Amino acid sequence: MASTDNSPPSVVLPQGRLLGTTLTDALPCRITAFLGVPYALPPVGERRFRRPVKVPASTDTVDASRYGPAAPCKQLLAGVTAPGGYDEDCLTANIFLRESEAAKSPSPKPVAIVIHGGAFNRGTSSMHNTASMVAWSEKDFIGVSFNYRLGALGFLPSSVTAKEGVLNLGLRDQVLLMEWVQENIGRFGGDPGNVTLIGLSAGAHAIGHHMMSLRQNEPPLFHRAVMESGSPTSRAVRPYNAPIHEQQFKDFLQEAGCPAHLGEDEILPFLRTVSSKTITDAQNRVFDKYNPSLAWAFQPVIDGDIIPRPPIETWRLGAWARVPVITGFSRNEGSLYVNKQMSRSSEFTDFFRNLLPLLPESDITAIDELYPDPAQHKHSPYQETRAGVGEQYKRLEAAYAHYAYVAPARQSAEEIAADHSVPVYVYQWAAVSSVNGGAQHGDNMRYETCDPDKWAVSDSHQKLSQTFHAYITSFITTGSPDGIQGRCNDRPRWEPYDSQNPKAMLFGEGEETLVGGGAGIAAQCVADEWGRKECEFWWSRVKLSQQ
Numbered sequence: 027m028a029s030t031d032n033s034p035p036s037v038v039l040p041q042g043r044l045l046g047t048t049l050t051d052a053l054p055c056r057i058t059a060f061l062g063v064p065y066a067l068p069p070v071g072e073r074r075f076r077r078p079v080k081v082p083a084s085t086d087t088v089d090a091s092r093y094g095p096a097a098p099c100k101q102l103l104a105g106v107t108a109p110g111g112y113d114e115d116c117l118t119a120n121i122f123l124r125e126s127e128a129a130k131s132p133s134p135k136p137v138a139i140v141i142h143g144g145a146f147n148r149g150t151s152s153m154h155n156t157a158s159m160v161a162w163s164e165k166d167f168i169g170v171s172f173n174y175r176l177g178a179l180g181f182l183p184s185s186v187t188a189k190e191g192v193l194n195l196g197l198r199d200q201v202l203l204m205e206w207v208q209e210n211i212g213r214f215g216g217d218p219g220n221v222t223l224i225g226l227s228a229g230a231h232a233i234g235h236h237m238m239s240l241r242q243n244e245p246p247l248f249h250r251a252v253m254e255s256g257s258p259t260s261r262a263v264r265p266y267n268a269p270i271h272e273q274q275f276k277d278f279l280q281e282a283g284c285p286a287h288l289g290e291d292e293i294l295p296f297l298r299t300v301s302s303k304t305i306t307d308a309q310n311r312v313f314d315k316y317n318p319s320l321a322w323a324f325q326p327v328i329d330g331d332i333i334p335r336p337p338i339e340t341w342r343l344g345a346w347a348r349v350p351v352i353t354g355f356s357r358n359e360g361s362l363y364v365n366k367q368m369s370r371s372s373e374f375t376d377f378f379r380n381l382l383p384l385l386p387e388s389d390i391t392a393i394d395e396l397y398p399d400p401a402q403h404k405h406s407p408y409q410e411t412r413a414g415v416g417e418q419y420k421r422l423e424a425a426y427a428h429y430a431y432v433a434p435a436r437q438s439a440e441e442i443a444a445d446h447s448v449p450v451y452v453y454q455w456a457a458v459s460s461v462n463g464g465a466q467h468g469d470n471m472r473y474e475t476c477d478p479d480k481w482a483v484s485d486s487h488q489k490l491s492q493t494f495h496a497y498i499t500s501f502i503t504t505g506s507p508d509g510i511q512g513r514c515n516d517r518p519r520w521e522p523y524d525s526q527n528p529k530a531m532l533f534g535e536g537e538e539t540l541v542g543g544g545a546g547i548a549a550q551c552v553a554d555e556w557g558r559k560e561c562e563f564w565w566s567r568v569k570l571s572q573q
Contacts, residue, residue, distance in 0.1 A: 034091065035060075035125070037213050042086035048125060052478040053161040056125040060214070061118075062094030065206040066199065068115035069175060074298045075182070075192050078117060078202045094118030096150035097176040098306040108150045114179065114302050117199055119172040119206065121214055122157045134217035136167040138502045139207060139248070141200060143227030143256070143468065146325055147177050147313050155475040162476040162492075163499040164510045168216040170207060174199035176324075178309035183266040183327040184275035186290050193266050193329040200232055201239075201332070204247040222250040222502045226471050230256025230353075231326070234438065237347045238340040239332045246347060250505060252498060253353040254474075255467055257434035258337035259568050261320075262382075266327040274312055274323040281308035319380045320363055320426070338568045341441040351442055352501055354453030354530065355435045357556070358464030360427035366462060369416035371401050377422065384570040396563055397425045412462055423464075425560075431467070432557055433564035439523045440565075449522040451507055452554055457490060457534025461541050470533070474498050486545035490534050493517055493548040497531070507531075518551050528554035 035046040035058045046060040066078040073079065095113035110118075123135070140156055142149040151171035160169040174180060180196030187193055208218045225233045230253035237251065238258055264271065282304055284296055297305070312323045326333060340346055368374065374397075375390050398406035400417055408421035435452070442450040455470045472480050473491040481488045493514045497507040504510060507520040520531045529551055537546030 039210050039213055040083045041081045042084040042088050044088050044090040046121075047091040049122075049157050053158060055161050057157045057161050058123050058125045059157060060090040060121040061092055062110060063088065063090050063119045063121065064094075064117065065119045065172065065203050066117040069117060069179070069195075069199075070114045070302075072298060074114065074179070075187070075190070075195070075294050077192065077195065078199050080202065080206075093120065093152050094173065096152070096173050097179065098302060099144070099148040099176045109152050116173045116175065117202075119170055119203060120151055120156065121211075122160045122169040122171075123214055123216075124160060124166055134212065134220070135215055136165075136220045136222065136503045137207065137211055137216040137218070138167055138169050138222045138224055139204065140169065140171040141223060141225035141229035141232050142171065142173075143225065143229040144176065145322055146181050146196060146228045146231075147309075147322065149176070149228070154471060155477045158477055159475040159495065159499065162495060162513070163503065164496070164513070165499070165503040167499070167503050168211065168214055170203075170211070172200075172203050174203070177313065178278055178305060178324050181324040181326060182275065182278065183268075183271040183325070185267045185272065186275065186293055188266045188329065189290065190294055192294070194326050194332050197232060197235060197326055197332050200236070201247070204236075208245075208247060219249070221248045222252065223248045224252040224254075224498070224502075225256065226254040226468055227256050230254050231258065231260050234258030234260075234337065235326060235333050237349065238337055238345065239334070240345060240347060246349075248347075248349065250349050250501065251351045252501065253351060253435070253438065254470060255355050255359060255431050255435070257353065257438040258333075258340070259437055260434040261322075261430045262325075263333065263337055264327060266329055268327070270321060271327060274316065277312045277315065278308055278323075281311050283308075318365070319377075320430075321381060336569065341437075344445065346441075348445070348447045350448045350501075350505055351438070351450045352453065352498070352507065353435050353438050353450065354455065355427075355432045356455040356465045356467055356469055358423060358427065359431035359467045360423040360425070361463040362467045363430075364419070364422045364426050365416070366414075366419050367416045368418040368422050371399050371418065374399070374418045374422055374425075378425070382567075382570055385567065389567065389570075392563065393425060396560055397421050415462055424557075428557055428560040429564050433561040434568075436554070436558075436561050437565055437568070439528075440525055443523045443525045443528075449506075451501075451520050452523045452528070452530040454530050454532045454552075454554075454556060455534060456532060457487075457537035457540075457546060458543070459540050465534070470494060473533075484539045484545065486537060486539060486548070489514065489548045490537060490546075494533055497549075514548070518549055521551055523554070530554040 049057040093110035095110045096108045097116040140154045156169040156171045175196045223233045234257045400406040400409045439452045473494045476495045480491045500510040501507045532552045
C-alpha cells in the first residue's frame with residue numbers, strides 16, 4: 027500500500043528528479059520505493075527490434091510511484107494482470123530501500139538486482155516481492171527489479187536478425203540495466219562495487235550467460251550471483267541459425283502477416299510498422315505451437331557476443347567471471363512443464379527424440395534404462411500411485427527435471443568448485459506444495475522474499491521462509507550465506523560445495539503441511555547425492571543440446 031504523505035520521497039538523477047512512494051503493508055519497516063523508473067528509451071516504433079538506448083540527461087520530474095508496464099507476453103493473452111499493465115514501453119526499473127535511521131547511514135549499501143524468470147516469454151518484475159525481501163533482512167541492502175523485452179521482441183533468433191545485429195535483445199536490456207545501476211545506484215545510497223544478481227529459472231539462465239560474457243578491460247557489473255533453478259547450460263542453447271530457430275522465425279513471420287516476397291533487408295522494417303497486438307498474438311501462437319514438445323521458441327542463442335560460444339565450452343575454457351555463487355534446484359522441477367497424462371512407454375522415449383533430435387538411438391535406450399519404465403518393472407521408483415495422472419508422468423517429470431535443471435545447476439557448481447578461486451554453495455528445495463506437483467519449479471521464490479502468504483500457512487512454513495531468506499540476504503550483504511544470523515538463530519552452517527565431498531543445503535525435507543502432511547526440517551546440510559547418477563549421464567550429453 028502506498029503512503030498518502032503529501033511529500034513523497036525523491037531523488038535527483040541525470041535523467042531527472044524522481045518522486046517515489048512509501049510502502050508499509052505487511053512489512054516490518056517502511057520501504058521507500060521508486061517504481062517504473064526508465065532505464066532506457068521506449069523500444070517502440072523505429073526502436074522496435076533494435077538494441078536498447080540509454081535515457082538522455084533531463085531536468086524533468088518523473089512520477090516513480092507506480093510500476094511501469096511489463097513486456098507484452100503470454101500472461102497478457104491469458105488475462106493475467108500486472109500492476110502496471112503490459113506495453114512495449116517496458117524498460118523500467120524499481121528501487122527499494124529501507125526508510126529508517128540505519129538506512130540513513132553514510133556507508134554505501136550492498137545492492138541486489140533481481141532478474142525475473144518466465145521462460146523468456148512471460149513474467150514481470152513485480153512477481154518478486156523485493157520490498158519484503160529488503161524489509162525483513164537483518165542487514166540493510168537496496169533491491170532493484172526491472173522489466174526487459176520478452177518473446178519475439180526480446181529473443182528472435184535467425185540469420186536475418188543476426189545480420190541486423192539484434193540477437194538476444196532481452197539480454198542486452200539486462201546489461202543496460204546493470205550499467206544503469208553502476209551509474210546511478212550511488213544516488214540512492216547503494217554501492218556499485220557490491221552488486222549481487224538474483225534470478226530464478228530464465229533469470230538464472232540469464233545470469234549464467236552474463237557470467238560468460240566477459241567485459242574486456244572494463245569493471246565488472248556484478249560481484250556475486252544467486253542462480254536458482256537455472257544455469258547457462260540449462261535446456262538447449264543453440265546457434266542463432268539452428269534449423270529450429272530458422273523454422274520458428276519463418277512461423278513468426280507468417281503469423282505476423284509478413285509478405286513472403288519481401289527481401290531480407292525489408293523484413294524488420296515491415297515488423298516495425300505492425301501493431302503491438304499483431305506482434306504479441308504472433309509470438310504467442312508460435313510459442314504455443316512448440317510448447318508441447320518443450321522446444322520453446324524465442325530463447326537466448328549463441329551470437330558470438332553476449333553468448334560467445336556454447337556455454338559448456340566457455341566453462342571448459344575458463345572464460346567466465348569469478349564471482350561467488352549460490353545455485354540449486356527443486357526436487358520436482360519438471361512437474362510444471364511435462365504432460366501429466368502421459369501413459370504409454372513409447373511417449374516417453376518419443377519425447378526425448380523430439381526434444382533432442384541429435385541424441386543417437388543408443389542414448390534413447392540409455393535414458394529408457396536409466397529411468398526404469400513402471401510398465402515393465404514393477405519395482406521401478408517411478409511407479410505412479412497418485413490420482414489423475416498418467417502411468418509415465420512421474421518418470422517423465424524426473425527425467426526432464428534432471429536434464430533441464432538439476433544436472434545444469436550441479437554442473438555449474440562442479441565447474442566453479444574445480445577452479446578453486448571462488449566459493450559456490452548448492453541447495454536442494456524439497457518442501458511439497460501440491461500432491462501432483464511436489465516441490466515445484468519456482469516454489470522457493472516466495473520463501474526467499476519472506477512473502478506474507480507463506481508466513482500464514484504454518485509455523486513450519488514461517489521458519490522455512492525465515493531460514494531461506496536469512497541465507498540469501500546474508501550472501502547479498504556479506505558475501506557468505508552464514509555471514510549474519512538472520513531471524514533464525516539455529517541455522518546450520520552452509521558448507522561450500524567441494525567436488526571431492528559434495529554437500530548441499532536441503533530445505534524443507536518432509537515439509538508436507540500444504541498437502542495435509544506433517545512439518546519438515548527447515549534446513550540441513552547433507553551429502554549432495556540425490557539424483558546424482560542421472561546427472562552424470564546428462565553431463566556427458568550437454569554438447570548435443572548446444573549444436
